[in-house]
Amino acid sequence: MRALIVYVLIFIPLSAGAEQEAKFWLNKMSIAVESLNYEGTFVFMHDHEMETMHIIHGSDSLGVKERLVSLNGEPREVIRDNGVLTCIWPKSRVLVVERNRVRPGFPAAIPEHIDTLVDHYELLVVGTSRIAGFDCKVIEIRPKDHFRYGYRLCVAESSGMLLKSAMLDIEGKPIEQVMFTGIEFFDDIPEISFKPSAILADSIKQAVSVRDHPTVLQADLGWRIDRMPTGFRVSENVKRPIPASTSPVQHMIVSDGLASVSIFIAKPDAVNGFFSGAIGRGAFHAYAFNVNQHQVTVVGEVPRDTVKMIGESIVYKGGEHD
Secondary structure (H helix, E strand, C coil): CHHHHHHHHHHHHHHHHHHHHHHHHHHHHHHHHCEEEEEEEEEEEECCEEEEEEEEEEEEEEEEEEEEEEEECCCCCCEEEEEEEEEECCCCCCCEEEECCCCCCCCCCCCCCHHHHCCCCCEEEEEEECCCEEEEEEEEEEEEECCEEEEEEEEEEECCEEEEEEEEECCCCCEEEEEEEEEEECCCCHHHHHHHCCCCCHCCCCCCCEECCCCCCCCCCEECCCCCCCEEEEEEEEEEECCCCCCCCCEEEEEECCEEEEEEEECCCCCCCCCCCCEECCCCEEEEEEEEEEEEEECCCHHHHHHHHHHEEECCCCCCCC
């Protein structure tokens, strides 16, 4: 009985305090990544490959701007200007402009709703480190089941900036890592820093693809997911026309606030256009199959069991038909 009382009075308050400390750093990180003005170089390591990118990020009263330039591999440049995303491939002289739906910058785990993560993840401050010349707190986000990956994050003590991120498999081993090798912070960044440097617009020889305002159609609510891992919810469900098909594609996104899975549902143009099976590479897994004469594809940076459970639970229960 005495041991139980000691556990209640000491261990539980310490655990709660550790969780609150981790939440503090995660909140500070989420704000810093978007609101700070910075310029730096980071490496992205995945699938036994390494990409190096240069990033310039600025934030002011008008919104967020960002420019990314690849330093190895095929030359490419990505510019985010508030709601518009511009992608440039100078070698093939192709430019694509579209509405910005995802954050294209530092490819790491940025939780959407930190307070709700504790239902499915354990949040811990596990130590300190030093990245790109800055002291940082090491935060671990450990999943409570095998349906999601974990993360180890290094958050700068001085600024809250995310300096390193590692996605961890169910055994706690890194699947992919992102790390700044150098970074500087500024009070402001000149507007010219966000102008494309790779090519000029009038040098494009291939037709420019512009998708600033993609058509959004009413989703067919007959499509249902009967079973998902605990904590996952449908966060988006729309239809969009695509150039490669005469039929629109229904796109559903399910998320737990950190991990997310996309579901694409479309009717193939040809009766032999179906494909099925599962593939995986690094953190990425996909599962495809035929439901109600529609091609259904489930993809996401989640464990294989997650896409398999969601995929096998998708059913059609009546509603609109394409």
